[in-house]
Amino acid sequence: MKLSSVFAAVGGVVLAVAVSSCREVEKKTAPPPSVVVEEAAEFDFADSxxxxxxxxxxDSVDLVANVSGFLTEVNFKEGALVKKGEKLFQIDPAVYDAAVKKATADLRKAQADLKNAEIEYDRQKQLLRKDATAKRNYDLAEMNKMTAAADVLAAEAGLEQAKVNLSYTRVLAPFDGWISFKKYSAGNMVGPTSGVLATVVRNxxxxxxxxxxxxxxxxxxxxxxxxxxxxxxxxxxxxxxxxxxxxxxxxxxxxxxxxxxxxxxxxxxxxxxxxxxxxxxxxxxxxxxxxxVEPYSRQIMIRNEAIMREQLGNFVFVVNKDNKIERRKVTLGGKNGGYYAVREGLKKGERIVIAGLQKAQPGSIVTPIANKEQAPDGSATPVANAK
Known part of the structure; x- marks a missing residue:
């Protein structure tokens, strides 16, 4: 083997070791991951x-026809405001007006019959005292008087009923209110079985x-x-x-x-x-x-994004004074918008991770970055329900 080849091989090994060492140094000196934090702040909050x-x-009243007859008038604009006592519908009153006149005549006849019966009763009473008439005639006169008096009462009731029926031909507004669409137009036959003519709701x-x-x-x-x-x-x-x-x-x-x-x-x-x-x-x-459902009180509010949920409950990541991540179990209260009240588990001023949660692990060191949406005093952005 040539000496140059040996030197080349040795040089390659040295270079590889040097690169590996540099990477190890870089790995050891890499800065902690960054997370966005927000201080837990108190606000006046009431759970709702x-x-x-x-x-x-x-108040709401369904207008109905209490008597039968043809509608002759519909005196309102649909959907309009009507006044108490205003006539809304008119049912043909002819038959009922005639009934009032007949009932009036019946009452007068009954009153005349009663007067005649009273005269006969008084006459028979005087004759009986003189033994000039039979007791039977006196009893008959007394019975006729009582019957005539009852007929007067019946005639009076008949007249009153006739007047009531006549009044029912005018359907009036029960109070100031808004009237609905009409169910029947003038010319239609209506009666107690016709259902609702219109509805008035109180203004x-x-x-x-x-x-x-x-x-x-x-x-x-x-x-x-x-x-x-x-x-x-x-x-x-x-x-x-x-x-x-x-x-x-x-x-x-x-x-x-x-x-x-x-x-x-x-x-x-x-x-x-x-x-x-x-x-x-x-x-x-x-x-x-x-x-x-409760009065206002000072409560810690945190963003929904900071809350992690599991079967055992809810928790958040807190960055302590050494910039280490702590897993903290929290008990939540009411919600308002994107914020939750915290009943237990946090103190005012503690830094809560609201972004970069995937980089945070319990016990790891992080670089906390304050949330830009925080107020100048460091408190969290006020929630809508805060006073």
Missing amino acids: CTEVGTVAAF GDVKIYFSISETDMLRLLRSYPGADRNADKKGPEVEIDFQDGVRYEYPGRISAWNNAISDGTGTFRLQAVAKNPDRKLFPGMYVRVKIR
Whole structure:
């Protein structure tokens, strides 16, 4: 073997060892992985629950025909605001007006018969005292008088019923409110079996019905002692959102509590009342109702991105003062937007990993980078529900 070949082989080995050593040095001197951290901060927060609610009119009346006849008038614009006492439908009154006249005549005849019976009774009574008539004639006169008096009462009742039926030919608005589309037009025959002619809902405040879980009901009662017995203007406030996510400008208040928990669903039904001056809430509309089930308190809030979940519970990665990763089990509370309240497991000011979680391992050293969205004082970006 030539000497040059030996030197070449030795040189190659030396070069390989040198490259390997350099890589080992680079590996040993590589900086720790970077993670984005955010300090655990406290905010005024109240846990809440959000449920689907149904809007209902404060009062709603189905207008029906209590007597039969042809509709002669429909005196409203569909969907318009009507006033209490306003005539909405007119049923042909001719038959019922005639019935009132006949009942009036029947009453007058009955009154005349009664007067005649009273005269005959008094005459028979005087004759009986003089033994100038038989007792049988007196008894008959007394019976005729009582029968005539009963006929007067029946005639009076008949006249009253006739007047009531005549009044039923005019269908009036029961209160100020909004009227629906009409079901019948003028010229149609209507009666007690015709169903609803139209519906009027009261103008003004509306009711919202919704249900909460038994657990939330208990928390609500603990937070607002006696609220179920004093559900008035001081009742717990609720926030209302439309289905498109837009917040309704007037919050409502719980005004009534049901008397039992539903056997089928295990939920508890509540009623809230909300102002509706601009008529943005319509009966039958679905809304989202948010109610605080506990009073405001200072609570640590962390981002949802920082939370890792497993069967044994929830945990986060905390960067300690030595920049080492600690795995920390946490007990979560309520949620607001992208944030969760932490009941146990964290202290104010501790640094929580919110990005780069795949680089973090318990016990490893990392390079923490403060979240750019943090406030100047180092606290986390305030959540929507913070005061």
